[in-house]
Amino acid sequence: MRGWLRLVCIALIVAVATSIVGCSKPEEKKAEPAQPTQPAQQPAKAKDSIVVALQGEPSSLDPQFPDDGNMRAVTENVFEGLLETDGQTLKPKPCLAESFKSVDATTWEFKIRKGVNFHNSDPLTVEDVAFSVNRIVDTAFKSQIAGNFRSIKKAEKVDELTVKIITDGPDPALPVRLTGLKIVSKKHVEASGDTVGAKPIGTGPYKVTGWSRGVNIAVEAFDGYWGPKPSIKKALFRFIEEGSTRLSALKANEIDLAVNMLPEYVKDVPKVASVEGLEFPLVRLNQFKGAMRNPLLRQAANYAVDKEALATSLYGGYAAAAQGQLFKPGYVGFNAELKPYPYDVNKARDLLKQAGYKGEKVQLVAERGRWLKDGELAEAISMMLREAGFNIELKYYDWSGWLKILFDRNLAPDMILSFHSNDMFDADRTFSSLVHSKGPMSSYTDVHDKKIDAARSEMDPAKRQKMYEEVGKAIYEDPAFIFLLNLKDIFGMSKSLDWKPRQDDKRLLSEMKIIQ
Amino acid sequence: MFRYVVLRLGYCVLVIVGVSLLVFVITHLIGSPVDIMLPLQATDEERAQLEHQLGLDRPLIYQLMDFASGLVRLDFGLSWWQKEPALGIVLERMPATFQLVVLSFIVAAVVSVPLGILAAYHPGSTLDRVLTAGALTGICVPTFWVGLMLVTVFAVGLGWFYTSGYGTIRHLILPTLSLAIVPAGRIAQIMRFSMLDQLNQQYVTTARAKGLDERTVIFKHALKNAAPAVITTVGVDLGRMLAGISSPVEHVFGWPGFGTLILDTIQHQDFPLLQACVFVVAIIVTVINLVTDLSYGLFDPRIKY
Numbered sequence A: 001m002r003g004w005l006r007l008v009c010i011a012l013i014v015a016v017a018t019s020i021v022g023c024s025k026p027e028e029k030k031a032e033p034a035q036p037t038q039p040a041q042q043p044a045k046a047k048d049s050i051v052v053a054l055q056g057e058p059s060s061l062d063p064q065f066p067d068d069g070n071m072r073a074v075t076e077n078v079f080e081g082l083l084e085t086d087g088q089t090l091k092p093k094p095c096l097a098e099s100f101k102s103v104d105a106t107t108w109e110f111k112i113r114k115g116v117n118f119h120n121s122d123p124l125t126v127e128d129v130a131f132s133v134n135r136i137v138d139t140a141f142k143s144q145i146a147g148n149f150r151s152i153k154k155a156e157k158v159d160e161l162t163v164k165i166i167t168d169g170p171d172p173a174l175p176v177r178l179t180g181l182k183i184v185s186k187k188h189v190e191a192s193g194d195t196v197g198a199k200p201i202g203t204g205p206y207k208v209t210g211w212s213r214g215v216n217i218a219v220e221a222f223d224g225y226w227g228p229k230p231s232i233k234k235a236l237f238r239f240i241e242e243g244s245t246r247l248s249a250l251k252a253n254e255i256d257l258a259v260n261m262l263p264e265y266v267k268d269v270p271k272v273a274s275v276e277g278l279e280f281p282l283v284r285l286n287q288f289k290g291a292m293r294n295p296l297l298r299q300a301a302n303y304a305v306d307k308e309a310l311a312t313s314l315y316g317g318y319a320a321a322a323q324g325q326l327f328k329p330g331y332v333g334f335n336a337e338l339k340p341y342p343y344d345v346n347k348a349r350d351l352l353k354q355a356g357y358k359g360e361k362v363q364l365v366a367e368r369g370r371w372l373k374d375g376e377l378a379e380a381i382s383m384m385l386r387e388a389g390f391n392i393e394l395k396y397y398d399w400s401g402w403l404k405i406l407f408d409r410n411l412a413p414d415m416i417l418s419f420h421s422n423d424m425f426d427a428d429r430t431f432s433s434l435v436h437s438k439g440p441m442s443s444y445t446d447v448h449d450k451k452i453d454a455a456r457s458e459m460d461p462a463k464r465q466k467m468y469e470e471v472g473k474a475i476y477e478d479p480a481f482i483f484l485l486n487l488k489d490i491f492g493m494s495k496s497l498d499w500k501p502r503q504d505d506k507r508l509l510s511e512m513k514i515i516q
Numbered sequence B: 001m002f003r004y005v006v007l008r009l010g011y012c013v014l015v016i017v018g019v020s021l022l023v024f025v026i027t028h029l030i031g032s033p034v035d036i037m038l039p040l041q042a043t044d045e046e047r048a049q050l051e052h053q054l055g056l057d058r059p060l061i062y063q064l065m066d067f068a069s070g071l072v073r074l075d076f077g078l079s080w081w082q083k084e085p086a087l088g089i090v091l092e093r094m095p096a097t098f099q100l101v102v103l104s105f106i107v108a109a110v111v112s113v114p115l116g117i118l119a120a121y122h123p124g125s126t127l128d129r130v131l132t133a134g135a136l137t138g139i140c141v142p143t144f145w146v147g148l149m150l151v152t153v154f155a156v157g158l159g160w161f162y163t164s165g166y167g168t169i170r171h172l173i174l175p176t177l178s179l180a181i182v183p184a185g186r187i188a189q190i191m192r193f194s195m196l197d198q199l200n201q202q203y204v205t206t207a208r209a210k211g212l213d214e215r216t217v218i219f220k221h222a223l224k225n226a227a228p229a230v231i232t233t234v235g236v237d238l239g240r241m242l243a244g245i246s247s248p249v250e251h252v253f254g255w256p257g258f259g260t261l262i263l264d265t266i267q268h269q270d271f272p273l274l275q276a277c278v279f280v281v282a283i284i285v286t287v288i289n290l291v292t293d294l295s296y297g298l299f300d301p302r303i304k305y
Helices: A002-023 A069-078 A126-137 A174-178 A186-197 A243-251 A263-268 A295-304 A307-314 A345-354 A374-388 A399-407 A427-434 A446-456 A461-477 B002-029 B044-053 B060-072 B086-121 B126-140 B143-157 B169-199 B202-209 B214-245 B247-253 B258-268 B271-299
Strands: A049-054 A083-085 A092-094 A097-104 A107-112 A152-159 A162-167 A206-212 A216-221 A234-239 A271-276 A279-285 A319-321 A361-367 A391-397 A415-421 A481-483 A485-493
Touching: A049 A069, A049 A243, A069 A206, A069 A216, A069 A234, A083 A174, A092 A097, A092 A174, A107 A126, A126 A152, A126 A162, A126 A186, A162 A174, A243 A263, A243 A485, A243 B143, A243 B247, A263 A485, A279 A295, A279 A374, A295 A345, A295 A374, A295 A481, A307 A319, A307 A374, A307 A485, A345 A374, A361 A374, A361 A399, A374 A391, A374 A415, A391 A399, A399 A415, A427 A446, A427 A461, A446 A461, B002 B060, B002 B271, B086 B126, B086 B169, B086 B214, B086 B247, B086 B258, B086 B271, B126 B169, B143 B169, B143 B247, B169 B214, B169 B247, B202 B214, B214 B258, B214 B271, B247 B258, B258 B271
Parallel strands: A049 A234, A361 A391, A361 A415
Antiparallel strands: A083 A092, A097 A107, A107 A162, A152 A162, A206 A216, A216 A234, A271 A485, A279 A415, A279 A481, A279 A485, A319 A485
């Protein structure tokens, strides 16, 4: 019997040994390995190749399916839409469409660019465009970003160079929406079935050359690209979830660009770039029940919070006071007349007195760890509110508990700290969810519904802008929010990388350069 | 023996099925993952639609029946997050963790077993005290902190190794060392304690009295009796480590293993993937336990199954 056991043990040891030997060479199993082969200290960085550290691995590389920032960091370089966003003004501009016009209230026509090729050398056709649009809105496809394209009914070929997109009602934001609708190859998608997310074929300046699961994705400049040739020829996207490891890798010169650096890392980073980001922390105030029903108290809360102090001491200067709204310049609906509520404790105290506030308990709900310094932010805000005389009870919940409270009106606390981001740069997205009475996180009664609904289908941009400015002004004067900050995105870069971050948070390899 | 193994395997299946069902129930109790999967701005309509797509709006009992029938076919469905078969994703990540964990246990054992024996052989000596204190420190320091320190010194400072990543021996060494610290401390402690216990037994005195040379006494007689305690520790620790305790180290080093996968899975509340993860872990742990138990027979002829 002991011989039997010994045999089992030997077999186990052999199995373990072979698996170790086997694992240490995973490259051999992959068809096209994407391995960094540089030595640790001096990465053999030819002048034209860089390494980018992402916060995690993309869930797929099918740009039409997931809602995934890690994926977009890669696919923005590989795929293109009919339109693209201007990196500084945030306005849509032609990309795969040479020109476009709105034919009537619900029909748009797009002339596609001639001489565009997919990475497999197939030319871009109107069929590809129509297929891409119809694929993403097809409910059977279950795209996670289908919500962005809800207004689109279908796309149809008009002639060899023209495609029309039909919406189910007037949609002035359609061009903005289309910047996020990447065009895929009909032939390739239909042929590749389930593997479409693993082997992407786009028209962008870079093509994917390898994906080593869990480790990295390699891309290479596409020779047949229709636009200007990028200066960086090769890039490797590595997945490093831990922020301090991204910092170490930057310091060890293993990577050239790291996203989401913490303000406290900045002094250690070889080179820093930052830009106003898309995140707007805010406190939602409950005007339906509890102490905060009184508008004077809601105003008082806005005066009581020192936005500048939060920006400088908590975020190390990598944040700015929000302009009395949840938009930054460039967003459709940004109201340039609004200014942040000034920090004025005495005024807040007066308002409290005026409102007859007797120290009733006010509950502030927050969570910790989802956003940059969210827990500390809640702590700081409650101290400032207490300073002004509010009797604040701060309560932290875990993420799913917090979400439940966020979405359930019956559970709504007096105050809840949340973060808002609007990747459409269009006021409709913000107002529909936070201000419209039917919105999932609505903080208002139906007083603004009419205007928001009307603006949603107003085709005259000037009129539409004006309507949003009016809504913005109204909610500024009768706030159901404490408008807090606009956070900045912080990027760590190697000394040799030259790049200016964009307002829309896209990191395009084609806009990067290596300097010596 | 054969009967015992079959019986134990039967228990293993029960445990694995039980754990899988328990996880199914718990995941469905913690609330709807829809809120986590969609952006905060999503409308109620979008939420309801996704809930319907995922089948979460059906009565729990139907979902459970589907899950159970999938379990029998080893089909956990597609991961919600990655849209690929969940079990495949887990198995794809297992080798990297296996490599890291097994290697770190080998390193830990090679270092700690001799040191533990040495300490037991000279109880109360300076060497013993230093080793005992060292072992305790090893158990107490957080592994991710060790990892960060190793990175700072050997990757950023000296540039000998990579800070993170996977593929070569220079990626492997730092995470292996960080992970080896805790088991090394535990093995050294148990080895010392168990060996000391054996050395005080009468059979050791008898062996010495009949003139056996010291090496035979230590390695053939005492070590053999001291080994099962160490094996038990290794078995338990190995199971825990493969079950995701390696997560912090994998996270720090960007290691593409099971530890990072299970963290991501929990974060995404990807039920199918989570269930596949737990299923695989349950198998690994029960198998390791079985092998550990069977191995006692190797060291102690009195143990018969």
